[in-house]
Amino acid sequence: MAELDPRAARDDIAIEGFHQNAGRGPIPELAAIIRGMSVALLGSVLGGGLGFLFLVAMARLVNQHDFGLLVLAVNLLTTAAAVTIAGADYATIRYVAAAKTSGAKRGAMMAPIRLVMTLNIFVAITVVAFAAPISKDFLGQPDFTRILRAAAVVLPLTVLAQMFSACLSGLEQARGELVRKVVEQAGRITLGVLALVVGFGLIGAVLSMAAAAAVTAIAVGYVLLRSLPRGGRTESISGRIVIRFAWPQAVGNVATQLWVLVAIAILSRSTDARTVALFGAAFAIAQLPLLVYNAFTYRFSPAIARLSDRGENESLDHLLKSVTRWVVIMAVPLFAVAIALPGPLLQIYGSKYRPAALALAIMTIATLLNALAGPVERALIMTGRVKLEMATNLVATVVVVGVALVLTPRYGLIGAAISVLVYTIVRNAAKLYLVYRTMKMTPLSISLARPLAAAALASGVAIGMARITGAGSTLAGTAALGIVLIATYVLILVRFFGISQADRRTLALALRPSASAKVTDATAG
Numbered sequence: 001m002a003e004l005d006p007r008a009a010r011d012d013i014a015i016e017g018f019h020q021n022a023g024r025g026p027i028p029e030l031a032a033i034i035r036g037m038s039v040a041l042l043g044s045v046l047g048g049g050l051g052f053l054f055l056v057a058m059a060r061l062v063n064q065h066d067f068g069l070l071v072l073a074v075n076l077l078t079t080a081a082a083v084t085i086a087g088a089d090y091a092t093i094r095y096v097a098a099a100k101t102s103g104a105k106r107g108a109m110m111a112p113i114r115l116v117m118t119l120n121i122f123v124a125i126t127v128v129a130f131a132a133p134i135s136k137d138f139l140g141q142p143d144f145t146r147i148l149r150a151a152a153v154v155l156p157l158t159v160l161a162q163m164f165s166a167c168l169s170g171l172e173q174a175r176g177e178l179v180r181k182v183v184e185q186a187g188r189i190t191l192g193v194l195a196l197v198v199g200f201g202l203i204g205a206v207l208s209m210a211a212a213a214a215v216t217a218i219a220v221g222y223v224l225l226r227s228l229p230r231g232g233r234t235e236s237i238s239g240r241i242v243i244r245f246a247w248p249q250a251v252g253n254v255a256t257q258l259w260v261l262v263a264i265a266i267l268s269r270s271t272d273a274r275t276v277a278l279f280g281a282a283f284a285i286a287q288l289p290l291l292v293y294n295a296f297t298y299r300f301s302p303a304i305a306r307l308s309d310r311g312e313n314e315s316l317d318h319l320l321k322s323v324t325r326w327v328v329i330m331a332v333p334l335f336a337v338a339i340a341l342p343g344p345l346l347q348i349y350g351s352k353y354r355p356a357a358l359a360l361a362i363m364t365i366a367t368l369l370n371a372l373a374g375p376v377e378r379a380l381i382m383t384g385r386v387k388l389e390m391a392t393n394l395v396a397t398v399v400v401v402g403v404a405l406v407l408t409p410r411y412g413l414i415g416a417a418i419s420v421l422v423y424t425i426v427r428n429a430a431k432l433y434l435v436y437r438t439m440k441m442t443p444l445s446i447s448l449a450r451p452l453a454a455a456a457l458a459s460g461v462a463i464g465m466a467r468i469t470g471a472g473s474t475l476a477g478t479a480a481l482g483i484v485l486i487a488t489y490v491l492i493l494v495r496f497f498g499i500s501q502a503d504r505r506t507l508a509l510a511l512r513p514s515a516s517a518k519v520t521d522a523t524a525g
Contacts, residue, residue, distance in 0.1 A: 028509060030319060030322050030323070030326075030506050030510075031506050031507075031509035031510040032510075033296070033299050033300055033303060033319070033323065034326065034506065034507070034510035035510050038295075038510075039174040039175055039177075039178055039299075041291065041292060041295035041296075042178055043174070043175075043177040043178030043179070043180070043181045043182060043295070045291055046178070046181065046182045046185075047177075047178075047180070047181020047182055047184070047185045048181070048185075048287075048288060048291045049185075049288075050181075050182065050185030050186050050188075050189055051181075051185045051188070051284075052284055052285075052288060053185075053189060054185060054188045054189045054192060055070075055071075055074070055280070055281070055284055056348055056349060057189060057192070057193055058070050058192065058196075058205065059277070059281065059349045059350065059353075060349075060350065061193065061196050062196070062202060064273070064274050064277050064352070065273045065274065065277075066202050067277045067280075068272075068273030068274060068275075068276040068277040068280070069141065069143065069144055069147055069202060069273060070147075070202060070205065070206070071264075071276055071277055071279075071280030072139065072141065072144060072147075072264065072268070072276065073144075073147050073148065073150075073151045073206055074280075075260060075261070075264055075280070076148070076151060076261070077151050077154055077155065077158070077209075078257075078260075079257040079258075079260055079261050080123065080127075080155050081155060081158055081159050081162065082253050082256065082257045083250070083253050083254050083257050084116070084119055084120045084123050084155065084159060085116055085120075085159050085162060085163070085253070086115070086116060086119060086246055086247075086249070086250035086253070087245070087246035087247065087248070087249025087250045087252070087253060087386070088112035088113075088115055088116045088163065088166075088242060088246050089112070089116075089162060089163060089166035090166075090245075090246070090249055090301075090381050090382070090386075091112050091242050091245045091246045091249075092108065092109060092112045092113075092163065092166040092167055092169075092170055093166050093169050093170045093301050093302055093305065093382070094170075094245065094302075094305045094381075094382055094384075095108035095170070095237060095241075095242075095245075096108045096109060096167060096170025096171060096302075097170045097171075097172065097301075097302035097303075097305040097306050098305050098306060098309045101232050101235070102229035102230060102231045102232045103231070103232035103233045103234045103235045104232075104235045105170070105171065105229050106228055106229065106234045106235075107234045107235040107236040107237055108170065108237050109167045109170070110234075110236050110237075111236060111237055111238065111239045111241075111242045112163065112166075112242050112246070113160075113163050113167075114239070115239060115242060115243070115246075116159060116163055117156060117159070117160060117163075120155055120156040120159045120160075121156050123152075123155065124152045124153065124155045124156050125152075127148065127149070127151075127152040127155075128149050128152045128153075131145045131146075131148040131149045131152070132145045134148060135148055138265065139265055139268055139269075140265075140268055140269045141268060141273070146203055147202060147203060147206055150203055150206040150207050150210070151206055151209070153207065153210045154206070154209045154210045154213050157210060157213035157214050157216075157217055158184065158209075158213040158216070158217075160217045160221075161180050161184065161213060161216040161217040161219075161220045161221075162180070164176060164180075164217065164220040164221050164223075164224045165177050165179075165180045165220055167224050168220070168223065168224055168227060169298060169299075169301065169302060170302055171227060171229070172299075172302045172303075173227060174295075174298065174299050175223060176220055176223055176224065177298060179216075179219050179220050179223055180216055180219075180220045183212070183215060183216045183219045183220075184212050184213060184215075184216040185212075186212075187208075187211065187212025187213075187215055187216065188208065188209050188212045190212075191208030191209075191211055191212055192205040192208045192209065194208070195207070195208045245384070245386060246386075248386040248387045248389070248390035249381060249386050249389065249390065251390050251393075251394070252386070252389050252390035252392075252393040252394070253393075255390070255393035255394045255396070255397040256393045256397070258397050258401070259396070259397050259400045259401065259404070259419070259420075259423050262400075262401050262404055263279075263400075263404050263408065263416045263419050263420065264276060264279070264416075266404050266405065266408045266409065266416070267279055267408055267412070267413070267416050270408055270409040270412070271412050271413070275412055275413050277353075278353060278355060278356040278359070278413055279356070279359065279413055279416055279417075281346060281349045281353045281356055282342075282346065282353075282356040282357075282359045282360035282363055282413075282417070283363055283420075285338055285345055285346070285360055285364070286338060286360055286363035286364040286366070286367050287367060288334065288338070289331050289334035289335045289338065289364070289367060289368070289371070290331075290367050290370065290371065292327060292330045292331035292334065292371075293327050293331055293370070293371045293375075296323050296326065296327050296375070297323075297327075297375040297378050300319070300323050300375055300378065301375075301378045301381075301382055302382075303319065304316065304375075304378060304379055304382035304383065305382040305383075307319070308382065308383040308384075313439070313440075313441075316441065317439075317440075317441040320374060320375070320379060320441055320442075320443045321374075321442070321443055321444075321445050322506070323374065323375060323443075324372075324373075324374030324375070324443035324444070324445075324448070325445060325447050325448060325503070326503075327371055327374065327375075328371065328372060328448050328451050328452070329451045329493070329499075329503075331371050332368070332371075332451045332452060332454075332455040332489075333455055333458065333485060333486045333489040333490075334486075335364055335367065335368040335371070335455070336455040336456075336458060336459045336462075336485060336489065337462075337482045337485055337486070338360060338361070338364040339361050339364050339365060339368070339459065340459040340462050340463050340485065341462065341463075341466065341472060341478060341481055341482065341485075342356075342357040342358070342360040342361045342364070343357035343472065344466070344472035344473070344477070344478035344481065345360065345478060346360060347474075347475055347478065348475060355413075356413060358414060358417070359413050359414055359416070359417035360417075362414070362417040362418060362420070362421055363417050363420050363421070365421060366420045366421040366423075366424040366425075367424070369421075369424050369425060369428060370424050370428060372444075372448065373428035373431065373432055373443065374443025374444070375443065376428065376431040376432055376434075376435045376443060377389060377431055379435050379439065379441070379443075380431060380434060380435060380438075383439065385434070385438060385439075388434050388438065389431070389434075392427055392430040392431050392434065393427065395426065395430060396423055396426040396427035396430065397423070399422065399423070399426050400419050400420075400422055400423035400426070403418070403419045403422045403423075404416065404419040407419055432444070447500065450493060450497040450498070451489075451493055451497075453497065454489050454492040454493040454496075454497055455489050457488070457489075457492055458485045458486070458488035458489035458492060459485060461484065461485065461488050462481050462482075462484055462485035462488070465481060465484060466481055
């Protein structure tokens with residue numbers, strides 16, 4: 001995809017050029033998505049990897065009780081950001097992507113940012129005021145009060161950076177996420193470790209997250225400023241339009257994040273901070289393979305809005321299946337490593353985290369199922385079916401809250417992990433049905449069986465080697481086993497099961513963008 005230049009003429013050419021490319025057919029479109037995905041994936045891998053290293057560093061620098069409090073802070077912040085962004089990020093992506101002129105694209109960014117920042121500043125002030133009762137009465141952690149107040153300062157800053165990134169995504173540029181994730185997570189590691197070394201303690205580490213978020217907002221804002229399409233009169237959209245689209249998504253976000261909050265709160269009240277730390281460690285590893293899924297769906301979202309707006313349903317159906325297939329091809333070996341070698345992987349936190357092995361395997365199965373379902377959530381949202389998406393989140397949350405209330409007090413860490421699995425099954429099954437019922441589309445295809453079978457066979461090889469050699473007892477041995485699993489997966493998939501000719505051609509176009517013109521000419525001929 002052409003990069004938007006500050007100068008008006010080049011911007012208009014870039015925007016028009018992309019839309020012309022979109023009409024060339026499903027293979028060039030998918031190739032463009034894969035190219036954009038590679039940038040988003042780089043941001044996801046670097047950002048997610050750095051975020052993971054941040055937790056590892058904190059786990060090794062503070063005691064397990066304090067790490068449990070930090071896990072609470074990070075999860076509450078993630079939950080609050082997802083809730084208080086109130087679906088305005090999706091509204092921004094949808095309306096910016098669907099806008100026909102440069103002025104309309106700029107105008108589609110303004111109202112969502114104003115609404116979201118007003119809400120976030122209000123929420124941050126409220127949390128600071130009521131931090132004591134939230135910590136003591138709701139979470140059962142009176143020592144958490146000052147940490148929660150520090151986390152409230154982070155909230156509006158990190159959400160502002162997310163909104164700037166959503167604007168860039170609407171322009172079909174993935175580099176906003178690359179800058180956001182890398183700068184924020186690198187800042188957290190650098191400043192957080194420095195705060196602990198200097199002696200500012202856990203409060204200093206959390207406040208360093210606020211400093212990192214501020215720097216990130218400035219960095220992503222600068223990229224957006226350079227990328228804004230020039231020319232024409234700015235045509236702002238009404239705040240009512242944004243609210244009408246965003247409020248169901250806001251409710252859905254509350255429901256989506258509530259199960260995480262409830263699971264941690266129930267676990268915190270029924271066990272102790274050490275068990276919360278085990279849950280946080282396992283949950284973090286289980287989420288890592290989703291970096292591939294998130295990168296694809298983030299780049300695919302504006303394409304969904306654009307194709308749906310133009311009525312190109314056949315192309316959208318093809319791309320939905322293709323994107324899901326590529327997500328599985330690239331991500332399933334990472335899921336397999338966490339499912340086949342959960343105990344050895346947890347050693348990265350230290351040997352005292354190995355008891356979370358079963359919980360890690362269960363939660364990784366949940367995230368694998370989420371990836372297999374494909375970007376059904378984005379399909380519902382970007383085609384305007386936000387109320388259906390909201391309804392599925394509400395139903396799934398009601399179910400999982402009931403499951404968590406029964407299982408977590410009785411089975412502790414494993415009960416919380418099973419709650420995560422139940423939530424994923426209910427939520428994705430409902431969305432798969434709704435996408436099929438309302439759009440006559442499905443992301444599922446028989447071609448998904450090939451990478452799944454290759455991953456299962458490769459996992460068997462890795463498990464066998466671990467039992468024979470005992471390599472899983474060290475981090476170096478675990479890394480070697482992971483490499484063997486992934487290499488075996490690639491060998492089995494490519495040499496024995498095969499990759500379709502269409503996927504090979506798509507990959508060639510993604511790696512050599514100049515070849516797309518030749519494909520277009522041949523198709524036209």
